[in-house]
Amino acid sequence: MRRRAIFSLIAACAISACAHQTTPPVAAVEGMRWIEVEGDDPKVAFGVPDSDVMVVMMTCAPRSGQVAIAVTAAPDAKPRAVELRSGQAAQRLAAVTMPSELHDGLVETAAPASGPVLASFARTGELAIGVGASPMLLPAADRQMAGRFVEACR
Template sequence: MRRRAALSFIVACTLSACAHQQTPAALPGMAWSLHEVEGEGAKLAFGQPQSDNVVLMLSCAPRSGEVRVSANASPGARPELELSSGSRSARYPAEVAPGLGESVLVEAVATARDPVLQRFADSGDLAIAVNGRRTPVPGDKAKAKQFLTTCRA
């Protein structure tokens, strides 16, 4: 599952990996999309619709209680990822793996009941930081709540 999620994210970032050398910024027209594929679990991605330009991907196996957070970053990224929503924030140890082009893939695991993800489900607002570069993403409360409900054990 871990390799499949990483591969899915790398494929989704094919175009953006070449264009963005750091955690990409949210651009006008970007939105959340929610997908659940049998055998792959639920995926909540923020990026440009109908494209491979993905800023952030959250994935989980249904009712696993774990959420994998993935973002692409520049080479030399620290093995740490920070999520924040409203007044809540949390830092997670991460794995850094080669991505496509010059980018790297930064992945961390959170629990679906972490306070920052609870706040995300309540508000839809979330920001991610890699190497200290914070990228806020506009909210979609309905998709955030549906995704986290699927993930909770």
């Protein structure tokens, strides 16, 4: 439990402290990667598999056209927006800070599955995300996994 809390704190601090587009410090957390999460609805996350440690999670109801995005931020952050980028596409979305048992600074937003950022993510696997700061480039997701996810949401 204590190890999980430490990793969660590291991930939360890393994503909120990084305000430039270089390889993110969160990639240095052992085992952190893009994963498809099992369940009834399509879901992908960047985090440590089989743990509560995550930086971003995206989910949708199949064929809904909307993707719900949850991002870990600093516990005391009160962001108004989440910025997404993939390739040349960029989008700024309204942010809602949510109480969570697992993460003190969980920020949620939603994006259209057919929008340019998620379309680029589906093609390239690239995604940069910022919570009240410049987007931080995450390591690229597997393009097939990203494409399957976005297509299932459209």
